[in-house]
Amino acid sequence: MAEHVVRAGLPGVALPPGGFDGDAGRVLAPDLARPDAAGPADDPAVERALLLEAQRIARMGSWTLDVRTGQAYLSEGLRSLCGLPARATLTDLLALVHPEDLPVLDDFQVALRARRSSQPLELEVRDDTGQRSYLVRARPEFESGGRVVRVHGTVQDFTRFRALERQLSQDGRLFREAQRVARLGTWEWNTVTGECLWSSMLYELFGVEAGSKITYRDYLQLVHPDDRSWVDQRWQELAGTRRPVECEHRVIRPDGKRRVFRVRGESAGTDSDRGIMIGTAQDVTEQRSTETRMQRSSKRFTDLVAITPVGIALFDDSERLVDANDALCSLLGLDLERLRGMTAEQLTHPDDRDGRRGRESQSFHSGQRVLVTATGKPVYCELNATVSVADDGQRFWLVVFADVTDRRRAAERLRYQATHDELTGLPGRAAVKELLGKLLGGRDYERIALLFCDVDNFKRVNDSLGHDVGDELITALARRLERGLPPSCTVARMSGDEYVIICSDVEEAGGVEALANQVASLLRTAVPVRDQLLRVSACIGAAVPSGPETSGADLLRYADAAMFAAKARGTGRVSIASDKLIASANSQMLLEGQLREAIMNDQLVLHYQPVVGPDGTVLSAEALVRWPHPERGLLYPGDFLPVAEQGDLLGELDRWVLRAAFIEAAEWPQLCGGILGGGVGIAVNLAGLVPGDPEFVDVVSATVAATGIAWDRVVLELVETSLIDLPSRSREAMAELVERGVRFAVDDFGTGYSSLARLKELPAQIIKIDRRFVSGVATDASDFAVARALVDMARAMGRSCVAEGVENATQFHVLRGVGVDAYQGWLLSKPLPAKEFREILKLGPVHIPRGN
Known part of the structure; x- marks a missing residue:
């Protein structure tokens, strides 16, 4: 079926x-x-x-x-x-x-x-x-x-009738929803009777009770008073001419809210309905508000573009300038009429234009460009661009030109300062590494030679005549090297009194030995500085690549090792890095790596030498580092401190000693008569971590806090030369620690070529008399006089004196007779491991033998 x-x-x-x-x-x-x-x-x-x-x-x-x-x-x-x-x-x-x-x-x-x-x-x-x-x-x-x-x-x-009914219902619902979404209502106006028929949405939009009787006059009463007259005139034109009318006016609703309506109207169409007008009314308040904001924003944008200090331009798709602001015109020195129609290439400086030819991307929309002014002057600009579309649909580029000429010059100055020595203007360490990398990466590496120069006894010049004189001497020697060496040589300053000479063609200079002797001759001279002649010389170490695998760092190490070998033979000497010397340098490098690993893995140990008072009471102890090397046995500081200095490890070594010494000292018995009567002090000699270091105070403070040792038990020893001519920042760092209880000691005082008058300037509380004066205090009248003078001056200025290297009872008693406050040396105790030093502390005062 x-x-x-x-x-x-x-x-x-x-x-x-x-x-x-x-x-x-x-x-x-x-x-x-x-x-x-x-x-x-x-x-x-x-x-x-x-x-x-x-x-x-x-x-x-x-x-x-x-x-x-x-x-x-x-x-x-x-x-x-x-x-x-x-x-x-x-x-x-x-x-x-x-x-x-x-x-x-x-x-x-x-x-x-x-x-x-x-x-x-x-x-x-x-x-x-x-x-x-x-x-x-x-x-x-x-x-x-x-x-x-x-x-x-x-x-x-009845299927068709129900489907039609459902369709009509759906159409009605969609029509109502469309009116709601569009905020649009419909109306009918009988121009003869004045009666109006409104849709339910229109009642809602006008804020009028739904279903209430509305006439044309009622509608006009809702129109804003300022708009009412011309609105009525438009609708009367509609009634008279039957031509469609469209207008936009304001409305004041019964609840007082102000709205904007866009209204359209036309005749109903048939002659029989000649007096009937129909139309729509749409609430466009939000749209008009948005448009107003956009117009204001556009006006603000236009004003901003006009007054902004950076150049802004519009380019079409063919990269021709269409418009530009005053800042760009001023930047290029051209008025807008001359700029219009110019291409990106025409705006680019010829040097930059030539450099870009052949590149795959020559976009004018981003990156950096060198523009050209009306006078031909280059202007470095950083470009940022975005695509925009005009009202007519045409695409264009909005490009912002930020003038970075001054910034570029500043960056070049900073780069120059970073790669060149500030005092002499010579290339510095960074520039040396960069140049060596380029030369050694080429095919002619065998023609390269490196000379490491160290001025003899330069420290004495600084200490006796002052740093200003030392600076003038360094500058004069730099100019002498520049003028006296062949074009293939580049003179650089590594640091202090050290020069480096990089020769890209040693054969042109007559060979590495001839070049080294020429440099030594240039640095063996008398330099007039401040109305006096300073006679100087320098030790020269020279090296050439041992093979294609030789790096710039290797070459520097070889030349540096050769220079130390020359220095060991005396002043003004020249040494060429041999295979044996290179092997020794490599061994030193290996030792440096092992030392670095030993510091990181706590593989070093400390020995402690007591500092005692006149009655034998242990006041403090100096921490002395030792390295139990797995192959070479126990190494003393003289064996590895030079390696640490060359490898820039002194700072790390000081940090390790501080931490280890403070941890140990925090557990010592709290005996009476300590450095300040509150416990045995701990003294650490610093070489890499000095007051001039920005982290100096923070490192010391953090170590004290981490170990729990009392501030007044800490003594920091510094060599005399590191405390001379301290900048104010370093003095402030020391003063900050002194306020907390730390004491500073001047180690090896009297050996730094400084006058006794400088003792007053040293920001230290303890003076340690060098062992060279102590050894002859009982036999040499000069040593005795120096020791007594130091003690008298220290006492007068509120400082205490510690004698180093006290080896016999006679020395001890003589020094006690002149008023020395404390003593350190083998007479009292040799440096001891931590466990043995604790036993010394438990025994009480150290026994002091009677003198002869």
């Missing part, structure tokens, strides 16, 4: 108590009349045919049920509509109803049974697929006693 896809449902009706049997539902007659009624007097066949055609067109059919006999009639139109066979019964018809609609049929049956009126009842049901809808109408027929004897009804396919 594929042709029965569409089926009809029939309402349940008041049926006899026994229901229907198989024959009860048979078709009784082919016409539409009751079973017992006669046909029309005229041609019944014609009438029947017409009626069937009408039912087909209306997509409906009819049925009749005799309640007394249970016999039912289904019209041919109904059977055709529902796809039923000729002998279909009412039961067949009911079987086509959707299961969910069967309860509704039962209710319909009950209603018909209780019906006392011949007015028809209606019911809508679906077929068993749920895809089609049918409208069922039924009218009861009563006998004289009021009992229902027959039921007449129709079944009509």
